[in-house]
Amino acid sequence: ADVKKIAVIAxxxxxxxxxxxxxxxxxxxxxxxxxxxxxxHGLFGGIAIDEKGxxxxxxxxxxxxxxxxxxxxxxxxxxxxxxxKELRPETGLLGIRKALGLFSNIxxxxxxxxxxxxxxxxxxxxxGTDLIVVRELTGGIYFGEKFRRxxxxxxxxxxxxxxxxxxxxxxxxxxFEIARTRSKRLASVDKANVLETSRLWRETVIRIAADYPDVxxxxxxxxxxxxxxxxxxxxxxxxxxxxxxxxxxxxxAAMLTGSIGMLSSASLGEGAFGLYEPxxxxxxxxxxxxxxxxxxxxxSVALMFRLTFGYHDAAEAIERAVKEVLDAGHRTGDIAVDKxxxxxxxxxxxxxxxxx
Amino acid sequence: ADVKKIAVIAxxxxxxxxxxxxxxxxxxxxxxxxxxxxxxHGLFGGIAIDEKGxxxxxxxxxxxxxxxxxxxxxxxxxxxxxxxKELRPETGLLGIRKALGLFSNIxxxxxxxxxxxxxxxxxxxxxGTDLIVVRELTGGIYFGEKFRRxxxxxxxxxxxxxxxxxxxxxxxxxxFEIARTRSKRLASVDKANVLETSRLWRETVIRIAADYPDVxxxxxxxxxxxxxxxxxxxxxxxxxxxxxxxxxxxxxAAMLTGSIGMLSSASLGEGAFGLYEPxxxxxxxxxxxxxxxxxxxxxSVALMFRLTFGYHDAAEAIERAVKEVLDAGHRTGDIAVDKxxxxxxxxxxxxxxxxx
Ligand SMILES: CC(C)[C@H](C(=O)O)[C@@H](O)C(=O)O
Ligand SMILES: CC(C)[C@H](C(=O)O)[C@@H](O)C(=O)O
Numbered sequence: 098a099d100v101k102k103i104a105v106i107a108x109x110x111x112x113x114x115x116x117x118x119x120x121x122x123x124x125x126x127x128x129x130x131x132x133x134x135x136x137x138h139g140l141f142g143g144i145a146i147d148e149k150g151x152x153x154x155x156x157x158x159x160x161x162x163x164x165x166x167x168x169x170x171x172x173x174x175x176x177x178x179x180x181x182k183e184l185r186p187e188t189g190l191l192g193i194r195k196a197l198g199l200f201s202n203i204x205x206x207x208x209x210x211x212x213x214x215x216x217x218x219x220x221x222x223x224x225g226t227d228l229i230v231v232r233e234l235t236g237g238i239y240f241g242e243k244f245r246r247x248x249x250x251x252x253x254x255x256x257x258x259x260x261x262x263x264x265x266x267x268x269x270x271x272x273f274e275i276a277r278t279r280s281k282r283l284a285s286v287d288k289a290n291v292l293e294t295s296r297l298w299r300e301t302v303i304r305i306a307a308d309y310p311d312v313x314x315x316x317x318x319x320x321x322x323x324x325x326x327x328x329x330x331x332x333x334x335x336x337x338x339x340x341x342x343x344x345x346x347x348x349x350a351a352m353l354t355g356s357i358g359m360l361s362s363a364s365l366g367e368g369a370f371g372l373y374e375p376x377x378x379x380x381x382x383x384x385x386x387x388x389x390x391x392x393x394x395x396x397s398v399a400l401m402f403r404l405t406f407g408y409h410d411a412a413e414a415i416e417r418a419v420k421e422v423l424d425a426g427h428r429t430g431d432i433a434v435d436k437x438x439x440x441x442x443x444x445x446x447x448x449x450x451x452x453x
Numbered sequence: 454a455d456v457k458k459i460a461v462i463a464x465x466x467x468x469x470x471x472x473x474x475x476x477x478x479x480x481x482x483x484x485x486x487x488x489x490x491x492x493x494h495g496l497f498g499g500i501a502i503d504e505k506g507x508x509x510x511x512x513x514x515x516x517x518x519x520x521x522x523x524x525x526x527x528x529x530x531x532x533x534x535x536x537x538k539e540l541r542p543e544t545g546l547l548g549i550r551k552a553l554g555l556f557s558n559i560x561x562x563x564x565x566x567x568x569x570x571x572x573x574x575x576x577x578x579x580x581g582t583d584l585i586v587v588r589e590l591t592g593g594i595y596f597g598e599k600f601r602r603x604x605x606x607x608x609x610x611x612x613x614x615x616x617x618x619x620x621x622x623x624x625x626x627x628x629f630e631i632a633r634t635r636s637k638r639l640a641s642v643d644k645a646n647v648l649e650t651s652r653l654w655r656e657t658v659i660r661i662a663a664d665y666p667d668v669x670x671x672x673x674x675x676x677x678x679x680x681x682x683x684x685x686x687x688x689x690x691x692x693x694x695x696x697x698x699x700x701x702x703x704x705x706a707a708m709l710t711g712s713i714g715m716l717s718s719a720s721l722g723e724g725a726f727g728l729y730e731p732x733x734x735x736x737x738x739x740x741x742x743x744x745x746x747x748x749x750x751x752x753s754v755a756l757m758f759r760l761t762f763g764y765h766d767a768a769e770a771i772e773r774a775v776k777e778v779l780d781a782g783h784r785t786g787d788i789a790v791d792k793x794x795x796x797x798x799x800x801x802x803x804x805x806x807x808x809x
Contacts, residue, residue: 187646217683222573238594238614243649251618254653258594258614262607288697290543293599297610323679323701324708327573341644344676345701352680 100133101406104164106157109143109186110379111389111442112170118391118446119168119398125450126402126411137164141193142172142186143379152189158196166405167197167372170394171379194234199364199372200264201271202232202343203404206350209359211423212432216355218330223354225331229279230350231272232343234364236264237294239340260294260339265301271365272337273309279334282313286322286338286346298339319346326350351376358390358431361397363404371405373397387441390429392419395449418452456489457762460520462513465499465542466735467745467798468526474747474802475524475754481806482758482767493520497549498528498542499735508545514552522761523553523728526750527735550590555720555728556620557627558588558699559760562706565715567779568788572711574686579710581687585635586706587628588699590720592620593650595696616650616695621657627721628693629665638669638690642678642698654695675702682706707732714746714787717753719760727761729753739786743797746785748775751805774808 105120107113123134139157146152152172161167173186182188193199207227213220241257269285276283285302287295299316306314317325319342326333326349338346351357360376375393383389395415402412427448430439440448461476463469479490495513502508508528517523529542538544549555563583569576597613625641632639641658643651655672662670673681675698682689682705694702707713716732731749739745751771758768783804786795796804 185646191647217574217578219573219575238612239647241611245649245653248617250620252653253615253617254649255597256594256614256648256650258612259609261604261609264606288700290541291547291595292612293601293610294612297601297608320700320704323705324713327683327705327708341697342701344644345679345698348676349679349683349705352683357680 100135101166102135102137102164104161104167105136105138106141106167106169107138108141108170108172108379109174110171110381110384112172112379114384114387114389114442115375115391115394116168116170118442118449119394121446121450122395122398122415122453125453126408126414129414129453130408130411132408132411141169142189143174143177145189146177146180146184146186150184152184152186153192153196158193161193161197161372166370166401168397168401169372169374171375171377173379174381176381191239193372194364195240197370197372198235198366200233200235201268201365202234202347203275203363203365203400204230204232204347204351204360204376206230206347206354206360207356208354209356209423212356212359214355215432216353218327218353218355223330226354228330228333228350229275229335230343230347231268231275231335231337232347233264233268233339234343235340236260237340258292258294258341260297262297262301265298266305267367269302269305269337272335273305273312276312276335277309281311282315282334284315284317284322284333284336286317286319286336286342288319288342289316290318294339322346323349326353359392359396361393361400363397363400365404369405371401373401387443388430388439389442390431391442391446392429392449395419395446414453415449418449421452422448456491457522458491458493458520460517460523461492461494462497462523462525463494464497464526464528464735465530466527466737466740468528468735470740470743470745470798471731471747471750472524472526474798474805475750477802477806478751478754478771478809481809482764482770485770485809486764486767488764488767497525498545499530499533501545502533502536502540502542506540508540508542509548509552514549517549517553517728522726522757524753524757525728525730527731527733529735530737532737547595549728550720551596553726553728554591554722556589556591557624557721558590558703559631559719559721559756560586560588560703560707560716560732561718562586562703562710562716563712564710565712565779568710568712568715570711571788572709574683574709574711579686582710584686584689584706585631585691586699586703587624587631587691587693588703589620589624589695590699591696592616593696614648614650614697616653618653618657621654622661625658625661625693628691629661629668632668632691633665636690637667638671640671640673640678640689640692642673642675642692642694642702644675644698645672646674650695678702679705682709715748715752717749717756719753719756721760725761727757729757743799744786744795745798746787747798747802748785748805751775751802770809771805774805777808778804
């Protein structure tokens with residue numbers, strides 16, 4: 098069979114622990130479904146700073162480029178937080194997105210039955226919440242020119258937010274396409290009453306909407322969206338927005354589901370290639386203890402199977418296995434009500450592997 | 454006695470209705486506490502566009518400048534939403550902030566006992582939530598250069614985010630001062646891992662913090678803050694942040710209290726002068742029906758009394774009167790459980806006036 102090359106970037110903190118379980122899951126799908134994977138490992142983030150003096154070593158980037166998909170654990174930690182910019186894990190993250198052309202970040206935020214109570218929102222408000230934030234990932238204020246200068250009132254700092262029509266078009270089209278496969282509702286979020294980039298964004302969305310008459314479109318101002326996510330989360334289907342707004346809103350949406358330890362994400366470019374990672378961070382406080390929850394990373398594999406490889410059977414099998422294990426009452430510490438009964442990372446991983 | 458000049462900008466939608474009740478409240482404090490007010494009215498927002506061809510007529514601005522404080526109802530509505538930029542109510546709002554030097558927006562978000570159930574958050578999570586967002590209001594990406602240009606990939610739009618040390622210092626000092634009068638905890642929100650303006654922001658906050666050793670300071674990244682507001686709202690006391698982040702977070706914070714119809718705000722400059730307005734908008738859908746809730750505007754008067762005039766006795770009397778009327782079970786439609794028993798704007802206003 099056609100062997101897929103997977104670039105594995107375990108990263109920092111709990112990254113290596115959760116990635117190990119995700120790889121076991123992929124190996125199980127080789128047996129069960131006959132797929133084939135070849136894994137190559139690379140340094141990235143804090144560990145790459147420590148060992149190679151840069152968060153994104155060239156050979157790691159080269160490895161990603163010759164792969165069919167990237168599986169990323171997590172990066173960062175207090176150890177590197179006060180480093181100069183060039184030696185910070187985040188710089189590696191921004192660098193890899195740009196270098197691989199990953200202009201789209203797909204962030205599903207859905208509620209897991211067994212975690213309904215974990216949300217700070219009332220269960221009846223949360224009921225039925227199942228949305229996806231599509232965030233533009235390689236433009237805007239993240240990548241515009243930034244500098245300091247001396248002004249009349251002391252030092253001045255400048256960030257520049259730039260978007261061109263093409264950048265907006267490709268992410269917006271992708272969001273419309275995703276909406277089509279779901280409930281056919283798209284909310285485009287901007288700040289068109291203040292920002293020029295938002296006005297160009299909105300004009301472009303309106304133009305492209307003509308090609309998707311079957312998708313219901315609403316324009317929501319970013320401040321209002323931050324409110325509406327709280328008031329009526331289940332009314333959203335697909336949300337598309339620019340980089341900075343997407344950073345904020347995708348995290349707000351993730352948190353309100355109460356399922357942050359379970360959420361996966363995909364970063365995509367023009368073709369099928371993608372980078373997949375759990376939404377949760379590197380959790381340095383629990384790293385190395387074998388207690389981290391591997392489910393978000395395992396579900397990121399399911400997302401990879403769907404979006405990059407079209408392995409829908411295996412994706413479904415993974416998702417079903419996760420559900421089965423949870424329904425049987427197995428919990429890692431982060432999602433356990435009775436912490437004394439919590440199981441560890443590898444036990445959770447094995448249970449899911451066995452359920453596939 | 455010393456007569457205070459109040460510039461009244463009723464604005465659009467329900468603005469005139471709620472402002473009328475707030476003025477009645479001020480007049481009652483003249484009787485009860487012997488204060489004196491002189492009211493002057495001016496056009497602003499949509500109505501000013503209709504009658505004068507500009508959202509911020511010069512005589513309205515001049516009126517504000519010769520006043521001791523401004524009371525604003527609400528501006529905007531669908532009628533003007535598709536106007537060109539210069540003929541939009543928001544442009545007036547941004548213009549008046551800049552022209553009056555109102556660099557600080559104070560947004561209390563607290564929970565009203567009678568409205569605990571109105572929040573989509575669980576009551577036990579909300580318990581004790583009482584925070585203030587201090588938002589920088591005349592800098593950042595709102596006021597930086599904005600333009601379009603032709604690029605390789607079609608039209609390009611640019612917004613510029615600029616902050617200088619002085620702008621950051623004055624808002625941060627104000628936030629520290631406010632924290633001192635409260636629980637002495639300040640959360641400074643930025644995106645220092647990505648933005649140069651945020652790095653300057655954080656450096657400045659750290660420097661100024663040396664003058665406030667009694668205030669406990671934490672730095673929170675904006676995406677994390679959007680999450681933490683949901684997870685642990687009651688753990689925040691004062692939050693200080695730049696203009697765009699403040700726009701989003703203050704609305705998120707307001708919504709999570711469930712009390713959006715009750716929240717007041719102040720926009721302040723260097724001296725005691727301030728502009729006071731309810732957080733809710735112009736609600737064009739219910740305008741002219743006499744059913745709007747005037748409490749947020751009435752509480753904005755209490756805020757004006759405290760922050761601009763130091764009339765603490767009258768401020769307290771207003772706040773106590775509001776509480777009394779609510780405790781007695783009176784509700785406008787927006788906050789009534791049994792909508793059939795809802796009272797109108799003027800009845801609510803009169804009840805509060807009588808309770809002072
Ligand atoms: C670490 C940081 C640079 C990054 C971002 O803001 O994009 C993170 O918050 C994310 O959302 O992936
Ligand atoms: C209307 C708009 C320009 C304004 C802003 O973004 O500042 C509003 O959202 C606010 O917060 O007062």
